[in-house]
Amino acid sequence: xxxxxxxxxxxxxxxxxxxxxxxxxxxxxxxxxxxxxxxxxxxxxxxxxxxxxxxxxxxxxxxxxxxxxxxxxxxxxxxxxxxxxxxxxxxxxxxxxxxxxxxxxxxxxxxxxxxxxxxxxxxxxxxxxxxxxxxxxxxxxxxxxxxxxxxxxxxxxxxxxxxxxxxxxxxxxxxxxxxxxxxxxxxxxxxxxxxxxxxxxxxxxxxxxxxxxxxxxxxxxxxxxxxxxxxxxxxxxxxxxxxxxxxxxxxxxxxxxxxxxxxxxxxxxxxxxxxxxxx
Amino acid sequence: xxxxxxxxxxxxxxxxxxxxxxxxxxxxxxxxxxxxxxxxxxxxxxxxxxxxxxxxxxxxxxxxxxxxxxxxxxxxxxxxxxxxxxxxxxxxxxxxxxxxxxxxxxxxxxxxxxxxxxxxxxxxxxxxxxxxxxxxxxxxxxxxxxxxxxxxxxxxxxxxxxxxxxxxxxxxxxxxxxxxxxxxxxxxxxxxxxxxxxxxxxxxxxxxxxxxxxxxxxxxxxxxxxxxxxxxxxxxxxxxxxxxxxxxxxxxxxxxxxxxxxxxxxxxxxxxxxxxxxxxxxxxxx
Numbered sequence: 001x002x003x004x005x006x007x008x009x010x011x012x013x014x015x016x017x018x019x020x021x022x023x024x025x026x027x028x029x030x031x032x033x034x035x036x037x038x039x040x041x042x043x044x045x046x047x048x049x050x051x052x053x054x055x056x057x058x059x060x061x062x063x064x065x066x067x068x069x070x071x072x073x074x075x076x077x078x079x080x081x082x083x084x085x086x087x088x089x090x091x092x093x094x095x096x097x098x099x100x101x102x103x104x105x106x107x108x109x110x111x112x113x114x115x116x117x118x119x120x121x122x123x124x125x126x127x128x129x130x131x132x133x134x135x136x137x138x139x140x141x142x143x144x145x146x147x148x149x150x151x152x153x154x155x156x157x158x159x160x161x162x163x164x165x166x167x168x169x170x171x172x173x174x175x176x177x178x179x180x181x182x183x184x185x186x187x188x189x190x191x192x193x194x195x196x197x198x199x200x201x202x203x204x205x206x207x208x209x210x211x212x213x214x215x216x217x218x219x220x221x222x223x224x225x226x227x228x229x230x231x232x233x234x235x236x237x238x239x240x241x242x243x244x245x246x247x248x249x250x251x252x253x254x255x256x257x258x259x260x261x262x263x264x265x266x267x268x269x270x271x272x273x274x275x276x277x278x279x
Numbered sequence: 280x281x282x283x284x285x286x287x288x289x290x291x292x293x294x295x296x297x298x299x300x301x302x303x304x305x306x307x308x309x310x311x312x313x314x315x316x317x318x319x320x321x322x323x324x325x326x327x328x329x330x331x332x333x334x335x336x337x338x339x340x341x342x343x344x345x346x347x348x349x350x351x352x353x354x355x356x357x358x359x360x361x362x363x364x365x366x367x368x369x370x371x372x373x374x375x376x377x378x379x380x381x382x383x384x385x386x387x388x389x390x391x392x393x394x395x396x397x398x399x400x401x402x403x404x405x406x407x408x409x410x411x412x413x414x415x416x417x418x419x420x421x422x423x424x425x426x427x428x429x430x431x432x433x434x435x436x437x438x439x440x441x442x443x444x445x446x447x448x449x450x451x452x453x454x455x456x457x458x459x460x461x462x463x464x465x466x467x468x469x470x471x472x473x474x475x476x477x478x479x480x481x482x483x484x485x486x487x488x489x490x491x492x493x494x495x496x497x498x499x500x501x502x503x504x505x506x507x508x509x510x511x512x513x514x515x516x517x518x519x520x521x522x523x524x525x526x527x528x529x530x531x532x533x534x535x536x537x538x539x540x541x542x543x544x545x546x547x548x549x550x551x552x553x554x555x556x557x558x559x560x561x562x563x564x565x
Contacts, residue, residue: 011421040453041453041455041456042423042424042425042426042451042452042453042456043422043423043425043426047423047424089424089451090369090371090424092369092371092372093371142322143321143322143326144321144326144368144369144446144447145321145322146321146322167424167451170424170447170450170451172321172480173320173321173480173521174480174521174522175320175520175521175522176320176321177480199451199452199453199454238453238454238455239454240453240454240457242525243483243525243526243529243548244525244529246548246549247529247548247552250548250549250552254556265525265526265528265529265532266528266532268529269529269532269533269536270536272533272536273536273537276537276559
């Protein structure tokens with residue numbers, strides 16, 4: 001679906017020494033229907049990589065190929081953009097409509113969607129994101145979290161094959177975040193290819209595969225089920241370990257037989273209690 | 280600086296919907312150099328409350344006092360701005376200069392500082408938030424999300440505020456960046472006597488430091504007090520649709536199950552597990 005072939009990129013390649021480029025020698029393949037998380041520090045190149053996926057940025061070296069089309073080929077760029085949708089960290093950057101419903105319809109109008117279908121898709125997107133009651137509100141009057149939902153709704157309505165969420169949960173409350181993770185999960189089950197960019201390892205653990213970028217290079221590429229094997233390097237990269245994963249790891253180190261996966265706190269305590277009784 | 284809200288109501292003007300009050304009967308006090316946190320679900324009025332505390336909005340009813348002084352309430356002419364800095368949720372909306380250095384210098388320049396003072400303030404502010412000097416001549420718009428947030432914070436700190444109001448300050452920062460920022464905020468609060476009011480969905484990042492916790496629900500103050508007190512009522516949190524931090528829920532369940540008394544405000548899993556290990560050892564269970 002998405003192939004990066006030895007991709008190099010920098011915002012000012014003329015004046016930046018090669019070893020400091022924003023992205024260096026990135027080669028990776030994302031299969032159709034795959035759910036991939038991308039983690040890494042601030043400034044590690046995560047968002048830049050996302051922008052390379054749909055030709056918002058073009059590689060200085062190497063190429064990005066989407067379903068057989070290079071993003072550098074201007075003849076195919078619109079097809080690439082229809083296939084690969086991107087949602088940004090800051091919803092203010094992507095809201096254009098005068099009302100919530102208009103904003104969602106905007107993208108659909110641009111791709112030449114028939115009016116009746118626009119209505120249908122807008123309704124669907126609003127109901128998915130709990131915005132139906134706000135249909136006629138101005139986006140200015142929404143809270144930060146509501147705006148983020150609106151941005152996601154506009155994106156859902158377009159139904160691209162590949163959906164890239166660039167820290168889309170950053171500004172949303174925990175409940176809203178859990179809902180968005182569920183939506184991502186559902187989209188994945190519906191066969192969408194997902195790339196989820198996040199700081200949170202807890203969120204990344206929902207994906208099947210995790211990539212870690214550090215200073216412009218892809219440093220780790222692992223299945224989330226195999227996290228124990230990369231624990232040491234993950235620590236070096238100052239990843240935010242979710243508390244219950246830390247507990248599981250500690251218990252593992254104390255010699256208890258336990259899977260290293262994410263759990264609810266109450267589940268964790270029950271498991272701990274049972275293990276404790278067995279000893 | 281201390282901030283007092285006395286029975287504050289706020290509604291946006293009638294030409295903008297909705298007309299019902301956004302905030303209703305809000306009363307509280309933030310003592311000088313205290314660490315305060317405001318939580319609530321989306322649309323509960325958190326950001327509006329911050330703008331009121333910054334003096335950017337005026338209460339419809341009631342009053343707001345900064346060190347027992349009224350700066351704005353009910354007056355058309357603004358006598359003076361309170362020394363309060365607000366970092367909004369989207370740092371993009373507060374950046375406008377050509378370089379990071381100029382962005383941060385803008386505030387102190389307007390306060391009439393001399394060029395040397397401005398330079399000093401800029402450097403201090405950058406080091407306070409952990410912004411690398413390398414970035415000084417870069418455009419703030421070409422920085423990563425987390426770096427932009429730091430620039431926004433630094434440009435406020437350069438104006439020497441007595442109160443900092445922060446809307447989701449750690450959003451978009453990586454683990455190290457978060458720890459650094461919390462450490463810096465702690466330092467500003469304790470050593471510089473700055474009063475903090477932080478809106479966050481990530482209580483767990485600052486649990487041990489919180490003096491007062493405010494829970495806003497549909498424009499009303501649903502709970503306020505010391506966190507370990509408020510955490511004793513998990514059902515109330517559930518009613519409000521607000522999850523407790525994972526670590527707090529873990530400690531509460533653990534205390535119950537293993538008959539322990541670990542503080543509900545403990546912020547580090549390592550310490551919790553150490554305490555658990557120690558207790559189990561002393562009971563001969565491990």
